[in-house]
Amino acid sequence: MIQNKLLFNQSSVSLEIIGLPDYSNNENKDQISIISQWKLTIVDKPLIEGKIEHLGPIMNAFYIYSNLLIKNEVPIYESKLIDIKADNLYIHNIVLKSSKPNVKPLNIKIGNTSLSDTINCFDQLNESSKVSIKKSVESNYIPKKVRFVLNNKVKFFDFIMPPFIAIFSLILFSSSFIYFYNPLKDKEKNELINPE
Amino acid sequence: MRKSFVKNKIRPKEFDALIKITVEMSKYLYPYIREILKSKEDIKENSIIWNDFNKRFIELIKERFNVDSMRVQKLLNQAENDEIIIKSLLTLSFCISNQGFQKLKKFLYDF
Numbered sequence: 001m002i003q004n005k006l007l008f009n010q011s012s013v014s015l016e017i018i019g020l021p022d023y024s025n026n027e028n029k030d031q032i033s034i035i036s037q038w039k040l041t042i043v044d045k046p047l048i049e050g051k052i053e054h055l056g057p058i059m060n061a062f063y064i065y066s067n068l069l070i071k072n073e074v075p076i077y078e079s080k081l082i083d084i085k086a087d088n089l090y091i092h093n094i095v096l097k098s099s100k101p102n103v104k105p106l107n108i109k110i111g112n113t114s115l116s117d118t119i120n121c122f123d124q125l126n127e128s129s130k131v132s133i134k135k136s137v138e139s140n141y142i143p144k145k146v147r148f149v150l151n152n153k154v155k156f157f158d159f160i161m162p163p164f165i166a167i168f169s170l171i172l173f174s175s176s177f178i179y180f181y182n183p184l185k186d187k188e189k190n191e192l193i194n195p196e
Numbered sequence: 197m198r199k200s201f202v203k204n205k206i207r208p209k210e211f212d213a214l215i216k217i218t219v220e221m222s223k224y225l226y227p228y229i230r231e232i233l234k235s236k237e238d239i240k241e242n243s244i245i246w247n248d249f250n251k252r253f254i255e256l257i258k259e260r261f262n263v264d265s266m267r268v269q270k271l272l273n274q275a276e277n278d279e280i281i282i283k284s285l286l287t288l289s290f291c292i293s294n295q296g297f298q299k300l301k302k303f304l305y306d307f
Contacts, residue, residue, distance in 0.1 A: 011227075090237045113230050127295060
């Protein structure tokens with residue numbers, strides 16, 4: 001049976017997905033639901049390929065690592081299959097561990113550009129309607145903290161403050177007139193007008 | 197941080213609109229963003245691109261931001277601003293897909 005091939009490209013990176021449609025679900029001929037093989041090609045780097053069970057963890061590793069990188073946390077991701085850590089601000093060190101015995105781990109150093117190209121290839125795969133793949137961790141990721149609050153409603157404090165300041169300043173202003181009023185002088189004046 | 201005497205709080209709709217504009221612009225500018233990031237990777241060969249970008253970035257910050265603020269001064273310091281610029285460019289480059297809007301929103305909420 002001829003297998004379907006789908007290619008996702010982004011500048012220096014390309015991701016090839018090989019597989020078959022699930023005919024039991026009445027899928028189209030060009031659909032891929034049963035992935036048999038995938039190949040990730042980064043220009044000037046060794047080819048990365050594997051089975052379907054490796055694709056999910058590798059995609060998750062890249063997504064989690066890119067999140068850590070941006071969020072100013074320690075950018076290190078370690079698992080049984082793949083380790084990614086930052087050498088410096090521009091170079092990322094990837095160690096791919098083979099599931100087969102006596103196979104040495106593969107070391108690849110990629111730059112920020114290759115990292116963003118790879119993430120974009122994975123995004124294309126996630127968004128493709130032609131490939132059915134389990135959603136990655138990243139897409140289900142919900143932020144834990146919200147540091148800045150948006151102005152959704154008119155706040156009670158903002159509503160009450162202007163009239164409060166207005167009344168307070170009126171009281172303060174009028175109370176200053178107390179210094180200009182001398183009740184003793186006023187009494188003398190009244191006595192002069194009405195000598196009785 | 198902005199050079200303004202009025203403190204306007206951003207509304208959710210305005211916030212979403214700004215994110216949409218940013219994502220669309222980063223889709224369009226992705227090749228340029230990529231080149232700037234690449235120039236920093238091999239600075240000996242492509243130092244001109246990075247230096248030009250950094251110079252223009254500082255010019256725009258001076259023009260539009262409150263330079264007296266400590267946070268803005270950090271952006272202007274050429275020795276310190278590398279990390280901020282690279283992370284900002286990386287964030288933009290990760291958000292060029294169709295789901296870029298949701299991604300950038302998540303990144304910003306978590307910032």
